Amino acid sequence: ELSKRLRCVASYVQEGVSMADIGSDHAYLPCYLVERNQITHAVAGEVVKGPFESAQRTVRERGFSDKIEVRLANGLQAIHKEDNIHTVTIAGMGGPLIAQILESGEKHLTTVERIIAQPNIHARPIREWAVNKQWKIVNEAIMKEDGKIYEIVVLERGRATYDEDELQFGPYLMREKNDVFIEKWQREANAKRNILQALQKAQKTKDNERRSEKIKQELANIEGV
Ligand code: SAM
Incomplete structure (x- = not known):
């Protein structure tokens, strides 16, 4: 099968x-x-x-x-x-x-x-x-x-x-928004939240701040969709 x-x-x-x-x-x-x-x-x-x-x-x-x-x-x-x-x-x-x-x-x-x-x-x-x-x-x-x-x-x-959103999430998938789609992006959002937490505990270097900002933006995009 x-x-x-x-x-x-x-x-x-x-x-x-x-x-x-x-x-x-x-x-x-x-x-x-x-x-x-x-x-x-x-x-x-x-x-x-x-x-x-x-x-x-x-x-x-x-x-x-x-x-x-x-x-x-x-x-x-x-x-x-x-x-x-x-x-x-x-x-x-x-x-x-x-x-x-x-x-x-x-x-x-x-x-x-x-x-x-x-x-x-x-x-x-x-x-x-x-x-x-x-x-x-x-x-x-x-x-x-x-x-x-x-x-x-x-x-x-x-x-x-x-x-941008259509490229990232898929034009058809983001309109249909079925359960699997929601689960996928919840998983991705959780992974990003974990990285963000780790970065916030890590040294406050310029590089880490930049990464944090980027991930915050990505997270906001996911939450938006
Ligand atoms: N397509 C099958 C499926 O979906 O179950 C097999 C997937 S398997 C994980 C990926 C296969 O792609 C491997 O057998 C690998 O050798 C082959 N592959 C990777 N790069 C390739 C390339 N450039 N040209 C041809 N085959 C490639």
């Missing part, structure tokens, strides 16, 4: 498309999508040998070798033009790493029309990348599994602008 987190990512892959899963590890996501006949074909990209071999094994054992190509490659380099890939998924990594993978492999996105990013933490750099490269956010989700909170950001080509 695929994790709730990856099932949620899968739910944003449209019917009948081709997809590339970057950082695929065991290739569970593309296998699930092929099993359900949701996609035509897939590429599973992995940069590390161990996970690459796991992906190869899963695909072979499930008999999907004709539908899923497993490639040892860094980031979006796994995608070849001839693959005609419509949707890219990048899941289970930090937002900064996902943004960096998108940034450095941008030229491999020519056929791609939808990107589904699932950052474990710090979604903001993905939203910033999107705005800069003329992708717009068409959907977002936030969910909890085994006590951990995950965000999903779905991008399609197009221009959009977002204000």
